[in-house]
Amino acid sequence: MLLKPFFGCHCLLLGIVCLIALPIQANEKAMIEYLQSLDFEQLTEMEVTLDDVFDVFDGLVKKRRLTVATGAEQSTAHAPAVTTVITAQDIEAIGATDLDEVLETVPGLHVSRSTVLHNPIYTIRGIHSPDNPEVLILINGISTKKLFYGNRGRAWGGMPVNAIARIEIIRGPGSAVFGADAFSGVINIITKGVEDIKGTEIGMRVGAFNTQDAWLLHGSQQSGFDIAAMLEYRKTDGHQEIVEADGQTYFDKVHGTNVSYAPGPINLSRRNLDARLDISRGNWQLRSGYQGRRNVGTGVGMTQVLDPVGYYEADRINADLTYHNPTFTKYWDVMTQASYFHSMLAVPNSILYPPGFNHAYPEGRVLMGGGSEEHTRFKASGFYSGLTNHLVRVGVGYSYADLYKFLHTTNFGIDPATGKPLSPNNTRLVELTDTPYVAMRETARENKYLFLQDTWTINADWVFTAGVRYDHYSDFGKTINPRLALVWQTRPNLTSKLLYGRAFRAPSFVNLYVKGPVLRGNPNLQPENIQTWELAFDYRATKNLNLALNLFTYKMDDVIRAALDSQVSATVQQFTSFNAESQVGRGLEIEARWKLIKNFSVLGNYAFQESIDKKYNHDVGKAPQHQIYLRSDWMPIPNWYLNTQINWVAARKRPYGDPRAELDDYTMVDLTMRYKKLKGNWNFALNIRNLFDVKAFEPSPGPNSSGFISIPNDLPLAGRHFFAEMRYSF
Amino acid sequence: MNINNIWRGSSVPKRFFIICLNLLLVYTGAFAAQPLPREYQLKAVFLNGFTKFIVWPDHVFAKTVTPLRICVLGEHPFGKALDIAVANTNRRRRKGRQIEVRYINIIDQVPGCHTLYVSKSEQYRQALILDYVVRYPVLTVSDIDNFVINGGMIQFYVLHNKVRFLIAPQTIRDVGLEAHGNLLRIADVVSSNNR
Numbered sequence: 001m002l003l004k005p006f007f008g009c010h011c012l013l014l015g016i017v018c019l020i021a022l023p024i025q026a027n028e029k030a031m032i033e034y035l036q037s038l039d040f041e042q043l044t045e046m047e048v049t050l051d052d053v054f055d056v057f058d059g060l061v062k063k064r065r066l067t068v069a070t071g072a073e074q075s076t077a078h079a080p081a082v083t084t085v086i087t088a089q090d091i092e093a094i095g096a097t098d099l100d101e102v103l104e105t106v107p108g109l110h111v112s113r114s115t116v117l118h119n120p121i122y123t124i125r126g127i128h129s130p131d132n133p134e135v136l137i138l139i140n141g142i143s144t145k146k147l148f149y150g151n152r153g154r155a156w157g158g159m160p161v162n163a164i165a166r167i168e169i170i171r172g173p174g175s176a177v178f179g180a181d182a183f184s185g186v187i188n189i190i191t192k193g194v195e196d197i198k199g200t201e202i203g204m205r206v207g208a209f210n211t212q213d214a215w216l217l218h219g220s221q222q223s224g225f226d227i228a229a230m231l232e233y234r235k236t237d238g239h240q241e242i243v244e245a246d247g248q249t250y251f252d253k254v255h256g257t258n259v260s261y262a263p264g265p266i267n268l269s270r271r272n273l274d275a276r277l278d279i280s281r282g283n284w285q286l287r288s289g290y291q292g293r294r295n296v297g298t299g300v301g302m303t304q305v306l307d308p309v310g311y312y313e314a315d316r317i318n319a320d321l322t323y324h325n326p327t328f329t330k331y332w333d334v335m336t337q338a339s340y341f342h343s344m345l346a347v348p349n350s351i352l353y354p355p356g357f358n359h360a361y362p363e364g365r366v367l368m369g370g371g372s373e374e375h376t377r378f379k380a381s382g383f384y385s386g387l388t389n390h391l392v393r394v395g396v397g398y399s400y401a402d403l404y405k406f407l408h409t410t411n412f413g414i415d416p417a418t419g420k421p422l423s424p425n426n427t428r429l430v431e432l433t434d435t436p437y438v439a440m441r442e443t444a445r446e447n448k449y450l451f452l453q454d455t456w457t458i459n460a461d462w463v464f465t466a467g468v469r470y471d472h473y474s475d476f477g478k479t480i481n482p483r484l485a486l487v488w489q490t491r492p493n494l495t496s497k498l499l500y501g502r503a504f505r506a507p508s509f510v511n512l513y514v515k516g517p518v519l520r521g522n523p524n525l526q527p528e529n530i531q532t533w534e535l536a537f538d539y540r541a542t543k544n545l546n547l548a549l550n551l552f553t554y555k556m557d558d559v560i561r562a563a564l565d566s567q568v569s570a571t572v573q574q575f576t577s578f579n580a581e582s583q584v585g586r587g588l589e590i591e592a593r594w595k596l597i598k599n600f601s602v603l604g605n606y607a608f609q610e611s612i613d614k615k616y617n618h619d620v621g622k623a624p625q626h627q628i629y630l631r632s633d634w635m636p637i638p639n640w641y642l643n644t645q646i647n648w649v650a651a652r653k654r655p656y657g658d659p660r661a662e663l664d665d666y667t668m669v670d671l672t673m674r675y676k677k678l679k680g681n682w683n684f685a686l687n688i689r690n691l692f693d694v695k696a697f698e699p700s701p702g703p704n705s706s707g708f709i710s711i712p713n714d715l716p717l718a719g720r721h722f723f724a725e726m727r728y729s730f
Numbered sequence: 731m732n733i734n735n736i737w738r739g740s741s742v743p744k745r746f747f748i749i750c751l752n753l754l755l756v757y758t759g760a761f762a763a764q765p766l767p768r769e770y771q772l773k774a775v776f777l778n779g780f781t782k783f784i785v786w787p788d789h790v791f792a793k794t795v796t797p798l799r800i801c802v803l804g805e806h807p808f809g810k811a812l813d814i815a816v817a818n819t820n821r822r823r824r825k826g827r828q829i830e831v832r833y834i835n836i837i838d839q840v841p842g843c844h845t846l847y848v849s850k851s852e853q854y855r856q857a858l859i860l861d862y863v864v865r866y867p868v869l870t871v872s873d874i875d876n877f878v879i880n881g882g883m884i885q886f887y888v889l890h891n892k893v894r895f896l897i898a899p900q901t902i903r904d905v906g907l908e909a910h911g912n913l914l915r916i917a918d919v920v921s922s923n924n925r
Contacts, residue, residue, distance in 0.1 A: 031767055032814045035775040041916050047891045049766045072854050075805050330857045385855045389836060460835040543809055
């Protein structure tokens with residue numbers, strides 16, 4: 001019933017467009033005939049539209065290529081995984097300014113929100129957790145994971161998209177290729193190189209919430225070196241939607257105080273600086289990057305208590321030196337890489353509970369500190385093509401990751417000087433760093449691995465890929481993760497795939513070692529694992545219509561969750577991480593990409609998932625069971641592009657024990673109008689997001705161990721907002 | 731809120747906007763810019779056209795009516811462009827040898843081909859393919875970087891939005907083929923590492 005008018009409205013539109021659609025092939029025939037009337041000399045002087053230029057209409061339906069599935073370049077139709085490729089062209093067309101806006105377009109992937117700094121939770125096929133360590137984010141094939149939470153870090157602060165050439169996404173397991181945390185999915189962000197920039201581009205954007213962006217991209221050849229340099233800056237106050245009640249609202253009722261900042265705005269301000277430099281020559285490539293985050297607002301507060309003054313800071317630095325020789329020997333394509341990643345998180349100010357909490361704490365309960373990690377990695381891999389109909393890949397690697405600094409300063413808890421609890425009226429900050437009372441120990445982790453993969457072309461129609469990866473970790477031991485894929489060219493325009501994969505998530509240092517007042521780590525934890533079966537079809541119905549269907553089922557085991565520790569006294573509730581629950585899920589994704597006429601194309605996808613928490617035999621909740629995404633691109637007059645997006649998020653149930661009603665569904669509509677000349681210097685855009693100013697929310701956590709819900713009305717998303725953008729290339 | 735509610739609960743201006751948007755979406759085409767040929771269309775025309783400039787030994791054709799086969803190995807970018815180009819040529823060439831296009835996936839299908847286009851999807855198997863095909867009088871063409879250096883015969887490249895090609899005449903001669911002088915005149919002539 002819900003879908004009826006939805007399809008009624010839009011199918012009518014599509015029907016009308018079909019009726020007037022021009023026969024595209026007739027144009028192609030005429031063009032080919034014309035070209036054949038010329039001689040070769042004239043043809044070599046003929047200027048062409050390159051296949052990869054800004055043509056969103058062709059770009060949407062043509063075969064997309066990726067490397068993330070096996071390491072070798074192949075099309076999404078034939079890759080032994082369920083994949084999506086999003087190009088810079090798509091990003092520009094939909095007017096996305098941050099990675100989150102791009103990923104929301106992927107079937108089966110929904111970007112939810114965490115109470116921790118409003119960080120994104122990339123929920124893939126119903127797998128949802130507050131810290132979201134089960135999705136592996138790579139930048140140029142190198143992990144951005146941190147030891148602490150096993151995720152992208154608390155002060156992630158978003159990722160701008162101007163420097164992104166394309167994003168390759170695997171929905172499903174990827175541990176046989178990438179190892180840890182390629183669990184529910186892999187997102188590989190490939191930054192622009194010289195071939196993508198070709199000159200210099202400067203851009204500026206201003207928008208709602210006092211948002212200002214500026215960027216500079218440059219690509220050139222200097223003294224035989226290919227050089228690509230990218231600089232992006234963003235400053236924003238964030239959307240400041242109102243949170244009606246928070247955890248302190250509850251405590252105010254219990255304690256008879258009135259100190260909560262709720263109702264009050266969510267704190268989403270931040271300043272970002274992203275810089276990348278990519279230098280290559282011959283077989284060598286040196287890449288480096290910096291992501292600085294300042295004044296990162298605390299969202300709804302670290303303890304789900306609004307904190308309008310707290311903020312976080314982060315510095316992330318990466319560098320890698322890569323040698324890739326496709327013809328190292330006649331049959332060997334070899335790649336070696338050394339990489340380094342340094343991450344610093346600082347919490348200069350954070351108020352966990354406001355001044356006057358429980359008639360005490362005149363300056364509030366304050367937490368300050370931070371942590372620093374460094375990751376050093378080496379890997380070598382090669383493709384061997386000397387066996388007829390086989391392409392073998394082998395690789396080895398080593399990584400050393402060190403949480404070498406953890407800072408912890410507070411004004412509550414135990415005084416390390418006396419070993420006794422601090423007074424509730426204490427105003428003095430005490431340093432817990434390097435004392436027995438610090439929440440996290442400084443320690444390191446080593447990982448050694450090797451992998452083997454064979455792609456066997458059985459005959460003209462069948463390709464079988466088998467891979468396995470062995471990982472050894474210094475803390476939790478070994479794990480072996482295989483994958484199998486049978487790809488059948490059923491008909492010239494239909495590809496069918498049967499896929500199996502096993503993946504694991506390494507316990508984070510919080511899971512293993514944290515020693516907080518409420519949560520304790522468990523050094524005996526084993527990795528979470530998941531087994532997934534997928535059946536996928538890719539059907540090129542016509543030259544301009546591509547359809548895909550994916551069916552999946554998965555089973556997660558040894559899921560790491562915090563559980564009440566029975567060994568602690570009844571008066572002090574303390575939780576410890578355990579491998580316990582299992583989760584099963586199933587679902588499907590349907591995709592369609594259609595170029596209706598030469599200047600109008602549509603893309604649509606529908607995703608369904610049902611995921612069950614086996615402990616309670618109850619829906620895991622929070623993730624949408626249904627999602628529909630529709631996108632149209634249209635060029636009404638030359639050089640003017642109009643993009644429309646409609647995103648429907650529905651049926652987000654509550655997890656077991658959360659008595660609240662199901663979250664309201666929402667439909668958001670975004671519009672982007674762009675003026676761009678293929679050979680011009682200027683590029684202007686106007687974007688409106690959430691055009692109809694829909695009130696939308698993402699789920700907040702359910703009742704805590706004391707039975708109350710800190711943010712009962714869920715986490716608000718931005719209302720209608722806009723930006724205007726200008727780019728100049730030379 | 732869902733799309734249903736957007737429509738039903740919309741005010742008149744909002745409904746007007748939606749209708750206008752839809753009408754705009756169907757009003758199309760007339761102003762589209764005169765297109766340039768696409769890169770893949772030009773490459774398809776070249777690939778078909780090479781057959782005019784190469785002489786194969788007579789023994790490779792079993793009969794006078796045996797077609798000249800252009801084989802495309804792996805995933806290719808041509809869409810229908812190559813088929814259209816070949817059909818045009820065959821239509822004009824009422825007499826004489828017809829051309830046939832075959833799309834193949836494994837190198838075992840190469841015997842019987844006269845021209846072999848090696849797709850970029852096969853770049854990891856390039857050496858094996860070239861080793862295999864060197865036994866046959868087959869013209870090899872590709873977009874893969876360093877294709878002619880590694881033993882291929884013709885390699886497309888793009889310079890200033892124009893499609894050009896490199897040619898390795900000695901590699902062509904080595905398998906018993908002969909390239910017409912006019913082809914060599916407009917191509918960039920190189921020699922293979924394998925020489």
